[in-house]
Each structure stands twice: as C-alpha cells, then as structure tokens.
Amino acid sequence: MRPIRIFVSSPSDVRDERQLVQAILKRIQTRLKDSVRLDVLLWEQSYYEATVPVQDALPRAADYDIVLLILWSTLGSAPATDPDTGKVYPSGTRFEIADAVRGRNGHRPDLVVCRCVRPVAFAADLSPDELARAKSRYDEVRAFFGHEASTLGIASVNEFTTPSSFGEKIEPTLERMIRERVGEVRRAEGAAAAPVEPYKGLRVMGSDDRAYFFGRSRATYQVVEALQRQERHGRPFVLVFGRSGIGKSSFVRAGVVPNIVEGGSIHGVDAWRVALFEPSDSTSDLLGGLAAAICDDDALPSIANEPGGAEGLAELLRTAPERAIARIAEAIGALGSAAPRAQGSAAARLMLIVDPFEEVFTRHSTDEEVRRFARALRLLCESRLVWVVGTVRIDFYARCTEYEDIRVLEEGDGHYNLPPLSASELRAIVVEPAAQAGLVFEHAPDGTSLADELVNAALAHTDPLPLLAFALQQLYDRRKTDAKHPTLTFEAYRSLGGLRGLLTKRADEARNTAFDRMKGDNESAWNDLFARLVTVGKEGQRVRLYARPADIQSQDTTILLNELINARLIIVDKDDQGEAVVTIAHETMLHEWQSLASWIEHRQAMLRHLRLLTEAAEHWTRGGNRHDDLTLHGSRL
DSSP: OOOEEEEEEOOGGGHHHHHHHHHHHHHHHHHHGGGOOEEEEOGGGSOOOTTSOHHHHSOOGGGSSEEEEEESSOOOSSOEEOTTTOOEESSHHHHHHHHHHHOBTTBOOEEEEEEEOSOOOOOTTOOHHHHHHHHHHHHHHHHIIIIIHHHTTOOOOEEESSHHHHHHHHHHHHHHHHHHHHHHHHHHHTOOOOOOOOOOTTSOOOGGGGGGOOSOHHHHHHHHHHHHHHHHTTOOEEEEEEOTTSOHHHIIIIIIHHHHHTTTOSTTOOEEEEEEEOGGGOSSOHHHHHHHHHTSTTSOHHHHTSTTHHHHHHHHHHHOHHHHHHHHHHHHHHHHHHSOOSSSOOOEEEEEEEOSTTHHHHSSOOHHHHHHHHHHHHHHHHTTSEEEEEEEEGGGHHHHTTSHHHHHHHTTTOEEEOOOOOHHHHHHHHHHHHHHHTOEEOBOTTSOBHHHHHHHHHHTSSSOHHHHHHHHHHHHHTOBOSSSSOEEOHHHHHHTTHHHHHHHHHHHHHHHHHHHHOSSOHHHHHHHHHHHHEEEOTTSOEEEOOBOGGGOOOHHHHHHHHHHHHTTSEEEEEOTTSOEEEEESOTTHHHHSHHHHHHHHTTHHHHHHHHHHHHHHHHHHHTTSOGGGGSOOGGGO
C-alpha cells in the first residue's frame, strides 16, 4: 500500500504544537497498525545542502495528501520562489499555502488551517528595531486572516489558545482524514478492509481498542496535562473519579494511557511499560497483587526472573519499601539503556494503572494493608520513575482521602472529576466507530437517522453510557449485511426494546433460557451464583466481586453462568495467577437489571454478613490458621 503523505507547514514560533503533531501522528500510526504508512514532513527533521536555501530544498506541499498549516505570530521570514512560475513569496509558509491551495498535476491536497489566538508577548530584551519587526510580522498574520485567506479559498480556520486545546481538536480531525484516505487507497488497490467489531458493549475498553475509543478528547488532554504538572511537583499521580457508569476505566485504559505511552506525548521519555493492577484479581494481599502487576510481561518482567521473583518484591514492599523502590528503579533504568536513541541512553518510565481503586477497600483488606499500599504508591510516585493513574467511584472517593499518603499524592492536580458526556461526545461514541468499520445507520422515511435516535435516547438517561454501549453492540450483532454497506437498523433497535428496557430484556432472556435448561431449583442456582458475584459495602454501595468458575460445583449454577457469559453480561478474566475468574460485566447491571436489583435490595443484610464471614476466613488463613483469629476482637469486632 502506498503511504499517506502529510506536510506540516508552520514557522518556528509554534514548536510545542509541532511536537504535539508528531506525537499525535505516531499514535494514529500505532492505532492503524499495518493498514497504512504515514510519511510526515517536518522541516526540522531533515538535513539540507548548505548552498541551497532550506525553503527551496523542501518538497512541494502540493504533492502531499494532507497539508497542516499552524500559525501564530509570524508567517515566516525566509523568502521562497515558486519553481513553476518564478514568483517570489515573502516567506516559505506563504508559498506552501498557495501551493497547497492551487495543487498541481491534477492533484490538490486536503488543507487544514489552524491559528493560535492566544496573546503574543514580545521579549523584553528586543531592540527597538527587533520589536518593530516582530510587531510587523504579527500584523502580517492578522492581515492574512483578515483578507488574504478568504481570497485564497480558505473558508474554515480552526482557532485554539493552548497546545492542549489544539491537540484535542486536531487529533480526531487528522485521524478522520487519514482513515478516509486509507479507504480511498484500499478501494483503488482492490483491498478489502478486515472485519472488525467496533462496539465493545459492557466490556472495559483497553489499549487494543483505542482505534474505536471516541468522545473523550478534551478530558484525555486535561488528564495528560495534569499528570505532567504533577510530575513537575515530584508526584506523577492522578485519581480519576466520577459516577458509576460514566466510563472511567475505558477512559483511562483506552484514552489517557495510550495517549501517553504510544505517542511520545511526554517530552524526554522514550520508553514506557504499563502495569495494570486490578485489586480484586489479586490472590495475595494488596502489596502481593501490586508486585505481581509490576512483574507482568507488559511491565517489568525482568524482576520476575530475579531470585525471589514477584513474591520477593512483594515482601520487600511489605518490610523494606525503599529497597523495593530501588529494585524497581533499577529495572526501569535497564529499560532506558536498552531503548534506541540517537545520543546516549533513553529515559524510561512505568505507567501504573490502579483500576478500580475502590477494590482496594472492597476486597476484604485490613486498614493496615491499605495504609501500606498507599505508602508504596507514594514512594513509587515520588521516585518520578513510576506514573500512577487510578479510577474510583465517587461514592468511594472519601475513603481515599482518609489516608495521608493518598492525600499527599492528590495535592494540586492529583484528582480529576470526569464530567458527564455532552451531546456531541455521545454522538462521537455512536457514529465514529461505525465510520471506522464501514457501517451505516438506517434512516427512517422522515429522514431521522438511527444514530440520532440513539443519541436522543441517551440524553434522556441519567447514566447512559453502559446502556448505549450495550445497545450498540447488540445492534451490531443484528446488523443487516445484504446491503452495500452493513447497516444498523430501526427494526433491530425496536426488537431490543429501546435503550431503557434493553438491558433488562436481554438479561431476562438469558436467565429464562438457563432456567429452562436446569434440572434442579432455579432459585438455588441464582442465589449460588450472585452470592459469589455481588456484595454490599458499609454504606450500602453495591459492588461487583470476582469468582472462580472452578469453585462452582452445581451444574445448574454453571448453566446460568454460561448463558450470561454468552449474552456478554458476565465476562471472563484471569487473576494474577492465570486462573480464570468471572465477574458481572458492568456495575450498571446491579441497578438496571430489575431482577438482580430487587434480589440485592431484599438481601442486603445477608450479603453484608457473607462479606464479613469471607473477610474473617481470609484473615484467619493469611494469619496461619491461628486459634486466636477465630475470635473477633479490636476493630474487627
């Protein structure tokens, strides 16, 4: 496949934006994988013959597929000559604009014009002549956008004030244009796009799903900037909090983390590894689970191969945390030494995701365990080699602030309240993945699109994202494939019962199918399964649990479990020992599936007692089966 060529035209006064474009295009290339190669021209990345002016040595903007123009305080100063007409332009930027607008040889590139509108501050040490020239160059920019741009046919200018606001707008724009070009190239070369499933339902989206993660560009850039500010204060830590069902986990795993680790967003860091710590996946205590996550193949597997391995690291975290941090720092340093760099050693960092953070409190941990875990997180962050992003439900956020080490990490910009999705963000979640996968939404006779119907239904719901995500996945499963393009239809949407009743309808269908197959008592199987998968917190919060299918002995319970797995309402995962575990696909089911919500409501006391008994049994086991631990005393009493 031929490459897609991108020409970045801008003077040197927007260096931050140019670096951000490099990071954005690197992320897009990563998301597109082998489907395309991006050839990007930035003038500072090339060497030029000493006897030829730089501008004359540059390739022609008109020969590229996409030209991105970024302007702020100057149009440039080095003149350039049009090789076709001999016309001399006052600057290379002016010629590149004219060349892109005019095109040549029957080809004209797509042109994106961006203008920084933040105030220009002239350096105080400029001489009067230098100041006059700087002001004159800025006046030229204002005059260009005031009149000349429109005469050239530039009808749309994207304005921004900060690199962050520039990035959140330009990234989806460039990706959409590039993907359209990929489609054109594929059609020209007769290549068929590989089938993909663009909607992930209730499942948490991860880095592998980043190509289909939309709707959170602004929030992503805000959290990345917050992490950078936190790092400058010696504690790269941000805790993302918000309501259940607002999309915190997918936002961090498919949005924030890939933005940082895949795109070169953090200047000076060349190599990243990622550790994902899901507290309920841990078969040990919190520090044992943290150590296992750090030793994972995607993080620092070299530690696992050392004497003592992950358990040795866990023991150091418990007894000598400073030594554990030194061991982690050594492993990260080795990554930097191995990473390629033009000059000297590269800088490496570990990104640690703690998701969901509330499981630190709900997985039967003692208060002392939580304090030691918080201390370890603080030491990791203060090493500045480990960056930490966590997610926590808002109803558990106050628990985090009870621990001094977490309060210290949160100082400044160490917390971020993920806002509800706007109408435009919801629309992006609906239509953009479909566009990437070549799907279309059916239109009613009155012109209403099914996409509009879904967005309007979502806006009428308090917590729409899980229901919308599940609906889109179900619509995709029922898509019409005999048309020119696979189509999501109104008929399928109506058969699902609309957005509000969808989850209950589908869950009841799966439950009833399981009940029809059972040989014993339906209620016993239901109680057996959900007593393993649900608990109630101290303040009445409903919480998902993980269970091992291997521990289920009832055939009827297994039938119910498998039907709910097939309906994508229960998901299969692995704990830190590689053993299969299952959990409810999303917490919204604890409230939206009426059968389950009612069952929890009428059994809260039983679920609390069961949680306390489980905690006591685990405490007794971890304590070496001591006789004294059979009696409740102290805080446990």
